[in-house]
Amino acid sequence: MEQSVFNLHDELISRCRTGDREAHYKLYRQYAKAMYNVGFRITGNADDADDVLQEAFISAFRSLDSYRGDASFGAWLKRIVVNKAINIVQKRKHESLPEDDRWDVAEPEVAAEYREELTVDKVKRAIEQLPDGYRSVLSLYLIEGYDHQEIAEIMGISESTSKSQLNRAKAKLREFLKTDL
Structure with a gap:
């Protein structure tokens, strides 16, 4: 059972790499809520968390070829989300200390x-x-x-x-x- 979930997940990622919009949407739906929550916990702002989510998925989909599968896709995406959220917090910090x-x-x-x-x-x-x-x-x-x-x-x-x-x-x-x- 667990193996088939991984195969389905790998298949989704492969389809995303070929530009399959339905696969992009499925992957987005699978991770969006959890990644939004990560972004919100770091930024403390719903609008910023929405921005983080969108920017993170855009970055992830654009750089899917660099995803090697060493870590789970969720862990790889979470790292992108954390980095985007930290960037927003740091930008906000520089705008008004x-x-x-x-x-x-x-x-x-x-x-x-x-x-x-x-x-x-x-x-x-x-x-x-x-x-x-x-x-x-x-x-x-x-x-x-x-x-x-x-x-x-x-x-x-x-x-x-x-x-x-x-x-x-x-x-x-x-x-x-x-x-x-």
């Missing part, structure tokens, strides 16, 4: 009995509130499973910066979760 101090504003402590219970929705909202760099490192490390060396290479930062950004992201996340979002 947020002052780090604005994230250090002390919030009044809310009595425990008045706090909402911790929900997945509240955690997602808290992650979306993180500065781009913090959110990107947190997503790549905790959700995508990259280690600090890989994150450093992907984002063009040092391993120590990756570790520090992750620690700051966790601290900021805890802070956000203590307050009402």
